[in-house]
Amino acid sequence: MKRASRLLTALPWLLLALISWQPSVLAAPIPGLEPTKSWDLDGYIKYMGALTSPDSASNSLDHLLHQRFNFEYRFDRQLSVKVSMRNRVFYGDRADIPGYGDAIGEDSGYWGLTSTWLDSGGLVGNTQFDRAYLDWKPNEFDGGNWQVRAGRFRVNWAMSTLWNPNDIFNAYSIYDIDYEERSGVDALLVSRKLGFASALDFVYNPNSESELSSYAMRYLINYQGWDLQGLIGKSGFDHVIGAGFAGELFGAGFRGEFSYFDPQYERWPIERRVVDAEDSGSPVLINMLASQTLSSTSVSTLEMDYSFSSARNWMVRGSMLHISNPTESDSALLYLNLPLTARTLSFSQWTSYLDVSFDISALNRVTFSSSYYDDGSYFVGASTSHSLANNWSLLLVLQRFDGSSSSLFGQTPSSLGSVQLKWSF
Secondary structure, rough: HHHHHHHHHHHHHHHHHHHHHHOOOOOOOOOOOOOOEEEEEEEEEEEEEEEEEEOOOOOEEEEEEEEEEEEEEEEOEEEEEEEEEEEEEEEEOOOOOOOHHHHHOOOOOOOEEEEEEEOOOOOOEEEEEEEEEEEEEOOOOOOOOEEEEEEEEOOOOOOOOOOOOOOOOOOOOOOOOOOOOOEEEEEEEEEEEEEEEEEEEEEOOOOOOOHHEEEEEEOOOOOOEEEEEEEEEEEOOHHHHHEEEEEEEEOEEEEEEEEEEOOOEEOOOOOEEEHHHOOOOOOEOOOOOOOOOOOOEEEEEEEEEOOOOOOOOEEEEEEEEOOOOOOOOOOHHHHHHHHOOOOOOOOEEEEEEEEEEEEEOOEEEEEEOOOOOEOEEEEEEEEEEEEEEEEEEEEEEEEEEEEOOOOOHHHEEEEEEEEEEEEOO
């Protein structure tokens, strides 16, 4: 926690120093290709109100004020630093739950870059740096084929647009409507460009528990218009191997991913053998947390989408997800709110998804979506996005989680309605 406080205190001064510092030697600029200035700052402010209506409990109303900064400083054409910070203030029934502020303040990264600075009277205030990295990447005019990136950033190894078994560093929930940037990971990336749409990437992601540190290598190529990739490495307590593809089939987008996870331990947390000084030095097993049995599993997905040439720009997208040995969940609330990993994208063996979207006007688009789990759980949703003016947008979302009485969602069926107003700058 002290390390996190020092980092959060030092970052604003680092930004100020970067803005005021200028390198003494710069490469000669190429007219028309150099940025007009050495730094950029943008972001947004948005409000979201959410009404949750469980079938068997009282309704709850929550409010969220969310502000984001994206800052980039370019030392020259090769070296840059990027920092993104989001400030959030929660108010309502959920923020009044004891311990909610602590839960929001948890940071899963190696560096603690999240801080809850207000937790009182049903108000929770939180600041998080979800991007903070140094990037070295010579451009093609300098003949550069290498890239090195270090800090907190998103490792985007996904081929599919919905479920991503290859996204072993920073998976996300398909039901999260407020965090379009997705979370980042504390890591080191070394990448070598091998040719057109071809590269070799290596990522190392440390963890405060060394057994959970992750690393992986990916090989990416393009063959006759198809993007193909293979990866191998370690994700948390799993050894992992995977592959993915993306291309076009009969005019439709066709994508897929596969990953196989093989745990290096039989149980987690692992039992640690320590010396008991009161028992003449005899070793005893110490396990502070209830451990779970680990087993190998494969996670795979296929996805297609088709766009129709029409005035309404109709698009249909469908996907199937299969997990050979899914991790069971006993709470829909926990499943929908806790961070996911690439091996826990679903709680059932088979999950299907379908959405249909179209334009009502040039400024308004509507999407209907649904998903079905083989335990009998299902989700249906509808959303509409509207461009109100330059830099202003409105998003309305309705969601229903339900199912058979024995299914995960059916045990606690509920409806959710959200409104989001956003101003970008």
